[in-house]
Amino acid sequence: MGLDLRQGFDLSHDPVFGDFTSDVGFMKSIELVLRLTLDGLLYGGLPCASFGFLSSPTHERSAMEPWGNLKFPFVWVGNVCATRFAVLVCLAVVRGCSWMLEQPGKTALLFLPPIKLLLQPALRPRMVRWWMGMMGGWSLKPQLGLGNVSGT
DSSP states (O other): OOOOOOOOOOTTTOTTTTOTTSHHHHHHHHHHHHTOOTTOEEEEEOOHHHHBSTTHHHHOOOSSOTTOOTTSHHHHHHHHHHHHHHHHHHHHHHTTOEEEEEEESSBSGGGSHHHHHHTSGGGOOEEEEEEGGGGTOSOOOEEEEEEOOOOO
């Protein structure tokens, strides 16, 4: 069985409709999720700099301050993207689709309330970890996958 990619969504491909932080971009992403077929896959990656360990002195995210230091635009953008991705996940699950989210292994994303929602048992969450270098990446850093994708 081959991988059938229907539609990508990224700011670098379309600065208007691909901007997930704009209302137009978010509506476009909802449209794309509504086009997923049963057993389709919603796959996402949020801005690593907004949640990663290396930028933690700047973003200041923690269990006590999950929204981080909002003085920095990249923190606000990360919050918006994570919240909107959580909405898309709920929509995809209702439609009978699977979802997957990729982040660096040491991420503060799991503190964010909308992402905590995705960890509820009703959404069948699973976590998997791997080394980026194992997938042909240039770095040996650990990665985290969160989603409800079945291993069978």
